[in-house]
Amino acid sequence: MTELLYLTDSYLKEFDAKVIEYQSRKLILDRTAFYPSGGGQPHDLGEIYYTKGKASIIKVYKAKESLIHEIDEDAELKRGDEVKGVIDWELxxxxxxxxxxxxxxxxxxxxxxxxxxxxxxxxxxxxxxxxxxxxxxxxxxxxxxxxxxxxxxxxxxxxxxxxxxxxxxxxxxxxxxxxxxxxxxxxxxxxxxxxxxxxxxxxxxxxxxxxxxxxxxxxxxxxxxxxxxxxxxxxxx
Ligand SMILES: [Zn+2]
Missing domain, CATH: 3.30.980.10 (Threonyl-trna Synthetase; Chain A, domain 2)
Known part of the structure; x- marks a missing residue:
């Protein structure tokens, strides 16, 4: 259900997305450039910017149908919020x-x-x-x-x-x-x-x-x- 932007453009460093779900530091977006752990390649790190601040992405993984972004501390995020993701490009x-x-x-x-x-x-x-x-x-x-x-x-x-x-x-x-x-x-x-x-x-x-x-x-x-x-x-x- 999340559009996986990295599958077609691995050079995408920043992207805009909408929150589909947020609960206890776990974030699901409608689209993402963050690569989840899998196939021998480690997950990405980076930041999520939202209206009231920013959060660090510390883990990205697939769980059933969803791609979960885990953030470092609780954030004021809810369904429908617009966010900007920036991946740690060097890594x-x-x-x-x-x-x-x-x-x-x-x-x-x-x-x-x-x-x-x-x-x-x-x-x-x-x-x-x-x-x-x-x-x-x-x-x-x-x-x-x-x-x-x-x-x-x-x-x-x-x-x-x-x-x-x-x-x-x-x-x-x-x-x-x-x-x-x-x-x-x-x-x-x-x-x-x-x-x-x-x-x-x-x-x-x-x-x-x-x-x-x-x-x-x-x-x-x-x-x-x-x-x-x-x-x-x-x-x-
Ligand atoms: Zn491979």
Missing amino acids: RYLYMRYHTALHILSGIMYHSYRALVTGGQIYKDRARLDFDVQKFDREDLEKVEEEANRIVKEGKAVKIKFLSREEAIKLEDLIRTKVNLIPADVKSLRLVEIEGFDTQADGGTHVKNTKEVGKIKISYFINKGKHNKRIEIVLEP
């Missing part, structure tokens, strides 16, 4: 760079090693992906890092597309994101395409060109057997 942009970097990494791992992603998380200072992959070892890391930075330097466009479920299921590349596990009532899938390289079903926010990612460094690797390998990356500022 969000860092998450966007990391998210696109992880897609570059998982794309290389899938195309070159048939590796399947089993988990992942973005932090403020690093990000990680876990893989299920047979033939991959420490010796391969240098090649992967080199390839990742080549894709960054090539400046590939990163595009957001929406595809019907039926169309999406036919794309072989998307099988690894377990598109077949998406409930049948989901009619449209959001895809993140790194032009000429990789497409994944995804709900996160991304930079619009791989150049914006910056230099990728593989900072950590652990091999706990063929079904459990972890790669961590750090982005240089």
